[in-house]
Amino acid sequence: MRLGLQLGYWGAAPPEGAPALVAAAEEAGFDAVYTAEAWGSDAFTPLAWWGASTRRIGLGTAVVQISARTPAACAMHALTLDHLSGGRFSLGLGVSGPQVVEGWYGQPFAKPLARTREYVRVVRDVLARQAPVTNDGPHYPLPYSGEGALGLGKPLKPITHPLRADLPILLGSEGPKNVALTGEIADGWIAVFYSPRLGGTYEEWLGEGLARPGARRTRDEFEVVTNCQIIVTDDRRPGLDAQKPALAHYIGGMGAPGMNFHADLFVRAGFKEAVDDITSLFAAGRRAEAVAAVPDEMVDEISIVGDADHVRREIARREAAGVTMLLTGCRTAAEIHALGAVVGTAELSL
Template structure:
């Protein structure tokens, strides 16, 4: 059975308490895990540590922390500490993010992101195993590091994100899971073939690599209002967050729409960018509309063979009543 998880909102919340209350509500509704991204809002480590204190059984995880703003040794320390603090409920999701975040916000060179991700996975795994880490990579060098406490048992799973074929292949070859974002049902099936190929290259069973689909969702009695919120959300990511989302959409057969959205958003014509997200495109990428419509679309994504969990992700402009309504509508039965 496909797990239902949530992707805590990074924006539009007035306080940390508001974010944590969404997490406790998710636990009450029966969601399996709460993921938290780390972009321009609250940091993921503090937020998830606080959420662990307020919940009993809810899994927690990063989706994602980037592989540039923290060293791999620190990421390993952080994962070990969150696993200890949450009594084994933590899962680490990480990935390279993109130039807009890494170069624009953190001032780091966005160099060889796939190689960097692989090296981070290898180093973090060694840290979590309690090994002395003497690592001489192409991009990262670490000497003499070892945890000074007992390593976590079990060690938290390490997931990576990725959109392109090689990034997903990397997840299948080296990671414990893959986080998929901005995919149609056919698009994620294509990338699951890449995951399988990566697992074979790593002499692994692809069923041991857990796939989590982060799905934009919005369910309201006013279905048109829900669709407008989701349309704005998709236009922002395709148009305003570099080229990765645009390219991912183009690879899935929507090149004209991806370019139209991107070009309009870059020209600061946000209404035109939103209009370029057609009804058909919106329905292929999200679970939106009335509660009945959103549930039906959600179940179609959850039924894709190879998807182990679907994370309910909220539109970036969603206020609390929208988030609550969507969580209620899509909660596990």
């Protein structure tokens, strides 16, 4: 099992101590550092800034939102960071949800699978640099010829030659159709939350996509990356409780009524009653009660909190289910080194 440091997206202010965390992750033998975005900080800038001091560790986005940039602009970010890092960058993409896409980016959310397929195709065409990039799809037409067009658009190739035409593209997805699409067109899957008890179900969804004609990877080549908070401790209670506010927010406040992909995941994992309670309490503004309604078992299903033996067992459980990398949000360099010692990553750093 490989480990990644998930720096996530910023809250009200930039996080303190991120450079020290990145340095510790590289020293401890972590495989990668990832950043994310919601509707505040972007994912690319912090990754470039903090990644500039690294020499070995991979740099990735988990995830950037496809509605935030045209596919050509996203490909420019990717090829730039790949050059600057010497071929260590991986591009994680996701569709987000209708509240963010339509409310923040002012873009339509409809047909997310079709938009994703078209977006990834254009990004790959830019990185391949085999011909001027054109696209006759309805979502990202190139050259643009719709309302307001002057009719002067010219197909172009990137001026800068990409370092790697096969730069890894991973997709953040949660529903069965989106996960199947991920298996078909991507190099890996980024799970926002991963329930090991649903490992067989996930494999079926991925397998459907991997078996489609023209699928990009075989299962042996395919990455499964998931966020998984890992806390090595003899006192589980503080570690479990610390995760409940964010979990309640994702379940109760991150989706639109009737369309919350995060909540749907936990319903599939057997937590429907808790999801209903959290959702209704959050909607009523009773957020403290919503947090209190998050059961320990739910936290345990998507994170690992316990002593060294427990951590090793739970990591093995996820590895057996098909996960290849765990992204964890360590808060201190000491936590990173402690986890690296438990998992045995330090010996891989040099």
